[in-house]
Amino acid sequence: MVQYAQTHFDASFAALSDPTRRGVLEQLGRADASITDLAGKFRMTLTGMKKHVGVLEQAGLVTTEKVGRVRTCRLGPRRLEEEAAWIERYRQLWDARFDELDKVVEELKRKEKVDERKKRE
Amino acid sequence: MNARRESEVAPMTNRTTVERTSERELVITRTVNGPARLVWEAWTRAELFRQWWVPKWLGMTLLSCELDVRVGGSYRLVFAHGDSEMAFFGTYKEVVPHSRLVWTNEEGDGCPVTTVTFTEEEGRTLLVMHDLYPSKEALDAGGGAADAMAQTFEQLDELLVTLGASAER
Numbered sequence: 005m006v007q008y009a010q011t012h013f014d015a016s017f018a019a020l021s022d023p024t025r026r027g028v029l030e031q032l033g034r035a036d037a038s039i040t041d042l043a044g045k046f047r048m049t050l051t052g053m054k055k056h057v058g059v060l061e062q063a064g065l066v067t068t069e070k071v072g073r074v075r076t077c078r079l080g081p082r083r084l085e086e087e088a089a090w091i092e093r094y095r096q097l098w099d100a101r102f103d104e105l106d107k108v109v110e111e112l113k114r115k116e117k118v119d120e121r122k123k124r125e
Numbered sequence: 126m127n128a129r130r131e132s133e134v135a136p137m138t139n140r141t142t143v144e145r146t147s148e149r150e151l152v153i154t155r156t157v158n159g160p161a162r163l164v165w166e167a168w169t170r171a172e173l174f175r176q177w178w179v180p181k182w183l184g185m186t187l188l189s190c191e192l193d194v195r196v197g198g199s200y201r202l203v204f205a206h207g208d209s210e211m212a213f214f215g216t217y218k219e220v221v222p223h224s225r226l227v228w229t230n231e232e233g234d235g236c237p238v239t240t241v242t243f244t245e246e247e248g249r250t251l252l253v254m255h256d257l258y259p260s261k262e263a264l265d266a267g268g269g270a271a272d273a274m275a276q277t278f279e280q281l282d283e284l285l286v287t288l289g290a291s292a293e294r
């Protein structure tokens with residue numbers, strides 16, 4: 005999972021290193037757009053824009069959907085980062101619970117020892 | 126002799142891990158410093174369970190805690206949540222003393238079935254909890270809910286820090 009996160013981070017970094025791709029993300033932040041729209045706005049060929057969108061898609065920053073002959077692009081959910089955040093908070097909750105459980109078990113062990121001693125006396 | 130035994134049981138904090146192992150499943154692990162039969166007791170006797178299930182920093186009050194730990198038996202926890210009450214409840218599906226406990230969470234649709242196994246090794250117990258959700262969407266939503274809850278606690282933490290700082294003045 006850590007490995008996956010690292011790969012994902014590298015891909016995001018590479019995707020964001022290009023000014024056109026940063027522009028595409030800004031544009032998609034305002035509204036969804038087709039590859040043709042984007043190619044027009046950035047004065048590029050369709051093939052060139054497809055390559056940029058492909059890189060963004062691989063990084064999870066953009067998702068695309070083809071309906072009929074039009075491929076629509078929108079911002080990706082970037083779920084990995086959100087998920088990592090709530091899993092970490094959930095881990096903290098359980099960590100705190102188990103710390104308290106350790107104390108309860110420690111107390112039970114102490115009581116058992118006292119009982120054993122009493123039995124021997 | 127006694128001194129040696131004391132050092133063997135010196136308190137030690139173990140790491141808690143949480144991993145999403147599939148679209149529908151979360152797995153939580155932790156080793157507790159005690160034999161399985163004592164960890165089992167802490168998990169199944171209400172007066173012990175309530176001492177640890179709600180860590181103090183959560184800032185929630187457990188009003189009541191009823192655990193009827195047998196197959197088909199139910200549990201019910203009621204918390205004070207602001208001015209209202211919040212209940213968590215469900216049914217025990219499998220009960221294997223000192224080894225395995227399975228229960229449902231029935232607060233609403235999309236709640237997971239939880240399995241916890243107790244594995245003892247050299248006087249310590251490895252706990253492995255599986256939360257199996259009915260769907261990927263339910264887990265995503267559950268995570269969101271847990272996150273919202275955790276954020277509330279963080280706000281509470283901040284409040285406590287502020288209160289602590291002003292009390293020191």
